[in-house]
Amino acid sequence: MPRNNRPKNSKRQAEEEELDLERVRSGIARTEVKNGTEFTVQTTAGRSAEETKRWICPYCQVSFGPGISHVVAWESAAGPTQRRHFHNNCWKKFQGRII
Numbered sequence: 093m094p095r096n097n098r099p100k101n102s103k104r105q106a107e108e109e110e111l112d113l114e115r116v117r118s119g120i121a122r123t124e125v126k127n128g129t130e131f132t133v134q135t136t137a138g139r140s141a142e143e144t145k146r147w148i149c150p151y152c153q154v155s156f157g158p159g160i161s162h163v164v165a166w167e168s169a170a171g172p173t174q175r176r177h178f179h180n181n182c183w184k185k186f187q188g189r190i191i
């Protein structure tokens with residue numbers, strides 16, 4: 093019996109991780125459900141934003157500017173015009189509705 097039928101799970105996993113990284117880099121949106129509300133979520137490095145642009149995080153009310161990796165999220169039903177910018181950690185803690 094040749095030993096060429098070993099499972100290749102480790103290789104497949106590595107490929108999936110690479111794919112995730114690629115998705116983050118290219119800013120492809122994913123969806124997350126928080127408290128029964130579906131949000132469309134994008135992680136961004138904020139690099140493409142204008143230098144003077146600032147956002148106020150809806151969770152902690154602290155403003156931040158471009159160059160800070162953060163999360164852009166909006167209620168899927170409301171659409172991207174209602175998007176808000178969260179600190180990465182604030183988005184993890186955020187569980188309610190965007191006011």
Ligand SMILES: [Zn+2]
Pocket residue numbers: 149150151152153154178179182
């Ligand atoms: Zn915040």
